[in-house]
Amino acid sequence: MKLSKLAQASLFVGISSLGMTGLASSAIAADAQQLDKVVQAGQEINQSAGKSQQKIDKIADQIQSKLQQFKSVNKEIDGLQVYNGQMQKQIDNQMSELSQLAASMEQVSIIERQISPLMARMIDTLDAFISLDVPFLPEERNDRIAKLKALMERADVAASEKFRRVMEAYQIEVDYGRTIEAYSDLLSLDGKEMDVDFLRIGRVAFIYQTRDGSRMGLWNNEKGAWDDLDAGYRTDINKALRIARKQLAPDLVVVPVNVSE
Numbered sequence: 731m732k733l734s735k736l737a738q739a740s741l742f743v744g745i746s747s748l749g750m751t752g753l754a755s756s757a758i759a760a761d762a763q764q765l766d767k768v769v770q771a772g773q774e775i776n777q778s779a780g781k782s783q784q785k786i787d788k789i790a791d792q793i794q795s796k797l798q799q800f801k802s803v804n805k806e807i808d809g810l811q812v813y814n815g816q817m818q819k820q821i822d823n824q825m826s827e828l829s830q831l832a833a834s835m836e837q838v839s840i841i842e843r844q845i846s847p848l849m850a851r852m853i854d855t856l857d858a859f860i861s862l863d864v865p866f867l868p869e870e871r872n873d874r875i876a877k878l879k880a881l882m883e884r885a886d887v888a889a890s891e892k893f894r895r896v897m898e899a900y901q902i903e904v905d906y907g908r909t910i911e912a913y914s915d916l917l918s919l920d921g922k923e924m925d926v927d928f929l930r931i932g933r934v935a936f937i938y939q940t941r942d943g944s945r946m947g948l949w950n951n952e953k954g955a956w957d958d959l960d961a962g963y964r965t966d967i968n969k970a971l972r973i974a975r976k977q978l979a980p981d982l983v984v985v986p987v988n989v990s991e
Contacts, residue, residue: 845889856878857875859903864951865949866911866936875899881895907932911929912928913927919940926938927940929970930974931970931985934987937959939964943964945958949988966984969981969983
């Protein structure tokens with residue numbers, strides 16, 4: 731059976747329409763597939779960009795941490811430079827002191843060679859002074875001189891200690907001149923040993939009184955002997971003895987003194 735030309739044309743148009751529809755559907759499907767690829771590529775790019783940003787952030791944090799460490803180290807360096815400067819000044823001062831000590835040590839040997847003869851002369855001078863002085867506490871004072879002379883011969887005692895002991899002896903003798911003292915001892919009177927009380931008022935007066943108060947005397951250093959005192963001094967001498975022994979408060983007393991002509 732043959733179709734008419736109109737039918738053939740209609741059929742051709744229908745077939746063409748179906749072909750166009752198929753082609754359009756294929757194109758849309760291709761476009762959708764291409765779009766999915768583009769979206770997927772965009773997502774991959776975004777993920778990669780996110781990872782890159784994380785790496786950048788991490789690197790930035792590391793840089794910031796390193797910068798803080800750098801600043802901290804710089805501060806430590808500045809502090810160490812100041813400290814080293816101070817230490818250098820101290821070292822310089824110590825070196826200067828060492829130089830001074832070395833010079834002083836050189837002088838010490840010279841001083842030691844000179845100090846020993848000086849101390850020997852000082853002891854001899856003190857010994858001579860005691861022998862010419864008022865004869866109070868003779869045993870104690872002479873024993874001090876003997877110990878000083880023995881000390882000078884000892885090698886195990888430093889020169890500084892020897893000098894200190896000599897100066898101490900001088901100070902004791904100086905103190906005798908400004909103190910009052912009372913003590914008991916034996917005194918030879920008329921060839922007899924008698925128990926007496928001695929009264930020393932500085933170096934101005936050196937007096938004895940027998941225990942029973944019957945005899946009193948004043949040392950005359952020019953004559954090197956005792957001058958007898960009359961009984962009128964007994965009350966003041968007894969009072970002075972009690973003051974010297976701290977049995978009475980300090981008070982005015984009248985005692986005899988020797989006046990050099």
